[in-house]
Amino acid sequence: MRTLGALAAAGVLLAFVPALKLPAFYETFLYLIFHWIVLATSWNILSGYSGYFSFGHGAFFGIGMYTTATLSTKANLPFLGTLPLGAALAALLGVALGAIVFRAGRMRGELFALLTLAVSYVLATIILNTPIDGGPGVSLSAVAIPAIGPSPPSTFYLLALALAVVTLAIAYQVQRASLGRGLFAIHDDEDVAEVLGVPTYRYKLAALAISCALAGIAGGIHALFVNYVTVGETFSIVVPLSVVLMSVLGGARHWAGPAIGAAIITALLYAFTASNYAVAGRAAVGLILIVVILFLPQGVLGQVLRWAQRRAPKPKGSGLATARAEAPIQDLTPLLSATGVRKAFAGVQALAGVDLTVRRGEILGLVGPNGSGKSTLINVISGHYRADAGRIVFAGADIERLTAHRIARLGIARTYQIPRPFAHLTVLENVTLPAMFGHATLDRADAEREAWRWLEFTRLAAKATALPGELNLHQRKFLELARALAARPQLLLLDEVLSGLTPTEIDGAIALVKEIRAQGASIVFVEHVMRAVMELADRIVVLSYGSVIAEGGPAEVMERGEVVEAYLGKAHA
Amino acid sequence: MLEVERIRVSYGAAPAIVDVSLAIGARELVCVVGPNGAGKSTLINAIAGLHRIDSGALRFEGNELARLPPHRYCDRGIAIVPEGRRLFTGMTVRENLELGAYRRGLRAHRGQSLERVCALFPVLGERLEARAGALSGGQQQMLAIGRALMAEPRLLLLDEPSLGLAPLIVSALFETIRTIAATGVTMLLVEQNVAMALDVATRAYVLEEGRIAAEGTPDDLRRRPEIRRAYLGLTEERT
């Protein structure tokens, strides 16, 4: 809240600049800075936060420009009235585009960039060839400039100032809200975000809509500012590329980053142009972009914040007594039952009709030789893949057709064999996310407390502010575990959590798994480290070539002829 | 021929292989068995030059291997049939085979080598112009072995060749391995299918959690409890 207050205060303060009666040049210069702050910040809300770099921001900006140009001249609408219409139209196009493009799930970054660029060109062509522009451009000289400030330049200055404050406030709010958290997770690993409960499709559309609407308003204001709107100028490659540059320079992961980048670049270019070195200025800008990408990938602000965070004292634990979760239900009634589950990949039948039941409160070991389908089964249950056939019922609900984030909300959590933490989020943020989006659906403050609890449980509390890249394999595996637990799942799926650990670390992990079951979760774990399976499992299910070949108590099952044969071949049976 | 001396290999941050030593003599068929995650693939990849060694020595025919750039291992006479085949799926069967004989000095014999491989795997001879990606699992495995044979290796490395193949094809596969061994090629075989592996091997090692747990002749190892323990978690007390 303090930040919003500060923004508002700054806005009010700066609103008095026209009273200083400076030469128009200053107000125009400041207008441009605010203009680019809006464009870069609005772009960043989708692209910087989620990693879906759009090269089509010019299209939405252009819609705003032409909506104002057309409506204020041909329809004689008052200028200010055209602005919300431009915003709405831009948002509409953005959502329509997103609805189609994001449907298929994750799209590669470079393809999304080129797609949005293409959309921009198409729009430009359409506008150029229809009566909207038609070729000669649209002149707004007859449009009345509202008298908000003492002079036209002041008016534009104040409009841009207001929009910049609003845009920054929105960017700040989004970053802090679930939407922002979700977008950051999507940035690092969209599939995992979905599996942890983030509604990825909805969030991407929301960010896109906000981004486009703001760009539309900026365009509307700019139309009157330039007074003469042409397709060439509006849809030139300058807008999309500049916003990328400004955001990357300032720091794309922070609401204030693009603003800083915008201010630096605009001022830089102005300085160079003023001293007749405009060309050198552009070359400098290109060089800055290269240097930033190679050496300063988090941008200026990002780097500064990293340094500050390193110096900051490490926060202590939550201090709250770790309250027990719901009393463990170990009544052994079925919690999950899978019947006839089949899944094939490019000709390989990974699951050939699996029947499996998991009972409440049990630890079920899922074993089998390499390639028997264990990981595939985990992926299908958690919604990472969709089964080709079969039925999966969890806590009374059919889940085989649900998207992964819905399955997470119902209470299933999983770990990945090769840990997939969100690389740019701290350990604490990694664990807070599933608490917010998973089965528990807590608000941010509660989610953070929950995260602390699980970090202490997995002995990772000391590393709360570290990035996953700084952890060793053992710690990253436990981070996977903490992340899965923070969602307060009813069913926990562990995928080879012990592989790669030393014998001592394995002992520690075994103890932890026992404690987890004591806290109330039912567990299915895939493992190759057999001594762990023997110690932990209440029951074992053995898979071979995609079907269940045996199940029962651990020692008894592993001695059965067909099981020994599956692993070692006939000679040993 | 091959001496591996106390090597340590990490996979990312974690040690995958610790203090492993083994030796392979000429014309031997040595087998490394062990459960999944034991480090078998990491071991064979390190020997093939696909993975860096943290410490220890790797010597082939007396020459130190560890400092060579990856594309020079083949020159020394080492060829690998990697886990999962890793064929060049966009290229034809013929092109995959020819690429096996890419290294210096082999281009002259390429035609002859191709004939030999096709004699060993007639199915490949019939489908030379097919795309490698269109072959069945068993055929792809044959192609992967054929590609390695084209390199005229003195040491042939096989990483879990039976993975993902139906039991009938696995039998045929091991027959082929016997045939190749009979021509005098030294082989190192890493396998999860213990029975078939011990049937063809002259000597074997058991790898468990990154270390050598046992070594000996196949008969030796069949009698000892390490294998049952490593794979099935069964120890003497439980049975």
Added chain:
Amino acid sequence: MPSLALLGQSLLSGIFVGALYGLLGLGLSLAWGLLGQINLAHFALAVLGAYLTYQLAAAGLDPFLTLAAILPAFFLLGIALHWLFARFAVSVFNSLLITFGLTVIIEAGIQWIWSADFRRLESHYTDIRYRVAGLYVPLPELLTLVLAIALSLGLWAALRYTDFGKAIRASAEDQAMAQAFGVNAKALALLLSGVAAALAGVAGLCVALSYTLAPSQIYAWVGVVFAVVMLGGLGSALGPLVAGIVIGVSEAITMALTAPSWAPLVSFSLLIALLVLRPEKL
């Protein structure tokens, strides 16, 4: 409805412009598909090459002979670029951003040396036109077509039939495996990057022969050539040429039937369709 002659001329001019698209797209496609480098600066390099051709030709050299200086220089530039990308382990997406920075630098350089004034290469090729079956065939455009076909076919054959070509294709699919069989993947990658950049130089020559030069030319082709590259298939040697001619002809027909300014719609709509419906093809 335009006359047959007009349509015929449009068709021809579409083929010619398509050949240039294909030539521009060739280096871009090879670098993207086989090296994982999206070289946005390819266009800037081509325009730079055009300016260099112009400059050296103004000094009296036959435009084609300027290649003797431009090709080796660009080849080295291509090697340097890939070396940089390999050294910093630049991701595919970041290669797009970095080469954008490079584009801006090159554009600024061009403007600084040659100013923003229009430049036109005057050579004895410029005014020669042949009359074939009632249609006009300008020599510069014909030469562009010939070069485009020759280079595309040549590279296609090299990739398809030579050992180096197969090694490059194998390396693009699985670098570690290619190395395991003796392919010096790193050296080949540098070589390929150099060739791609040299191709930009050749495209530059063709641009100089047929078009007026201005620094803003760099951005004129970005959109349509990316469309050509993606539609032709990344890493393909013949793809850009075929896709280029298809798009060039579609644009020309569109222009003849409606108005010139509708032309861009063709390539971009095709591109959007491809990206939305079949992204896995890329």
